[in-house]
Amino acid sequence: MRELIDAVVNAEDLGGLVEKVPTPMQGKSFSLEELRGTLERAGADPEAIDMDTIVSIFRPANVAPGKENIVSVFRNGKREFYQLDPDLYRAVTAADKEQMHTLVRALNFPVRILRSGIVNTLEFWLRNMFRDQFAAMINSRNGYIPYVDLIRGMYHVLGRTDTFTKFLAAGGAQGLRQSLDRRYLQHDLRNILATSMKDKTMNIMRNPLEAMRALSELSELGTRVGEFSKGIKKDSSVRGIKQAAVSARDLIDFGRAGTWGRDINKISAFWNAQLQGLDKTIRVFTNPRTAPKALAKALAVITAPTAALYYKNKDDPRYQELPQWDKDLFWHFWIGDTHFRVPIPFELGVAFKVVPERLLDYANGSDKPGDDQPFRDLGKTTWDTVNVLPEISALTPWIEAYSNKNFMGAPIVPRREEDLLPEEQAGPYTSNTAKLIARIPGINDNYLTDRVLGSPRKVDHIIRGYTGSLGQYATQLIDAATDAAGLTERPPRPTADLSDKPMTKAFIGSEFGGSTDSIDRFYERLDKLTEQQRRAERSGRYFEGAGELKYLQQIKKLISDTSKQIRAVQSDKNMTPQEKREEIRRLNLMANNFARMGLGLEDLEYEDVY
Helix, strand or coil: HHHHHHHHHHHCCCCHEEEEEECCCEEEEEEEHHHHHEEEEEHCCCCCCHCCCCEEEEEECCCCCCCCCCEEEEEEEEEEEEECCCHHHHHHCCCCCCCCCCHHHHHHHHHHHHHHHHHCHHHHHHHHHHHHHHHHHHHHCCCCCCCCHHHHHHHHHHHHHHHHHHHHHCCCHHHCCCCCCHHHHHHHCCCCCCCCCCHHHHHHHHHHHHHHHHHHHHHHHHHHHHHHHHHHHHCHHHHHHHHHHHHHHCCCCCCCCHHHHHHCCCCCCCCCHHHHHHHHHHHHHHCCHHHHHHHHHHHHHHHHHHHHHHHHHHCCCCHCCCCHHHHHHHEEECCCCCCEECCCCHHHHHHHHHHHHHHHHHHCCCCCCCCCCCHHCHHHHHHHHHHHCCCCCHHHHHHHHHHCCCCCCCCCCHHHHHHCHHHHHHCCCCCCCHHHHCCCCHHCHHHHHHHHHHHHHHHHHHHHHHHHHHHHHHHHHHHHHHHCCCCCCCCCCCCCHHHHHHCCHHHCCCCCCCCCCHHHHHHHHHHHHHHHHHHHHCCCCCCCHHHHHHHHHHHHHHHHHHHHHHHHHHHCCCCCHHHHHHHHHHHHHHHHHHHHHHCCCCCHHHHHCC
């Protein structure tokens, strides 16, 4: 604060923003009679003193009464008071932080739950730590080396070394994704990382949320301290330390927000994080001093691997049948039969992974129907990345459920289940909790509740939309408890794979099945022809695509019948989990081949995708 005051006072044309005010003096009066005991112990003769005398003393006060927008700083051990311009005062003190309107306070409650439910999970931690390394390397001013400098930074944090102390003193930790609570790093984390494996296990079991928050902050701090340590190696002077802290904080500064930004972030869970990521990318690539190095690094660590994986996957049906949004937002590769699904950086990924990949697809030609297939949904993917219009997180799960689109643009209820009754829209891993909610009497009597709460898949989506992955784990625990108590009875589920496990699903993708690229494009073609038919009927014109539309409608019924067979397998109480898995695989392949038949493509064989 003192440095800010000095900078404004010494700057030209900014003197009106800060004005020094006299140090207020606080007076106190008392009679000498009140000090009789003290005077006697000091050797004074009370009889020689007029004990009725009133004495007044004045000391510097801690506050300046009667004035607004006052801050105080210490200079040479003495407190000084300054009156700031109201806007500057709000900016540096976040004075209206707690002055939330009742409506904003209500909308902020689900935001805080959602952030906690998403951020405090192993999957988020692993994926985010992976993404952060790309951003740190490209945005770094000091030559950050992914993972190497992360580990070095973690060493400084856990050891509370002199480097970490300097980092904190210079303000490097003020731009974290979560507000940093020192207790997690100085107390709880040390307990979690106790020497005894038994102690570690017990601490994590007692404080799982604190453990996850500590790990998230540790990895983020490790990245920033790694950048800071490289900076002070170049220049360890006071100025160099300040510059290194700025560089560390500005890898992506999540604390960078004005009064309006903080208000918006109270009702939109990750709005500021998205805004700051986009802003940092623009600043780096529009700055002539940083753009060349950043471009070279982005091409090396994002575009080059993308090109290599494209040529490896372009003829693999398992990759080609992934939904377009999945191919856009993740790198995919297979080792044996294991499908690895690695998240791409957000803003950088669209520019240096998605666009080059689409261009490669265009250059190599596409056997998919439609001239725009190589660039299908590219505009939507780009818009979702650069769109910083805030959304009200308290309403988002309901809006997504009503429109049947999650935040990635994928359908919540697969297209092949849309013709089923809402209460039948469930998969093998839909929670019993969601199924019970969907069967509540009266849910189906109202169009809106039937369209949203009547579908178990959408109920699960709403639960996750408010509570993140932690809510999903909570419903799984509830299901297990009700099963153990004999309150519910579920048929055996198909054998699960690594993509269904809490930790491994961060980087392991699901196997072929469900929503595929062919099924998505089949329904897009069907919807397009249906709309064209309606327009032709309204205008009294002959519809040339009537034959194709009738053919696709017949295929749609075949796909729908296959979905009913899958539901029957899921509900079967006599089949083993492995038998269910194999039968559902066969039916998924059948449904996909029906869609390919409607698109004029060859069938896939079982060995092509499993």
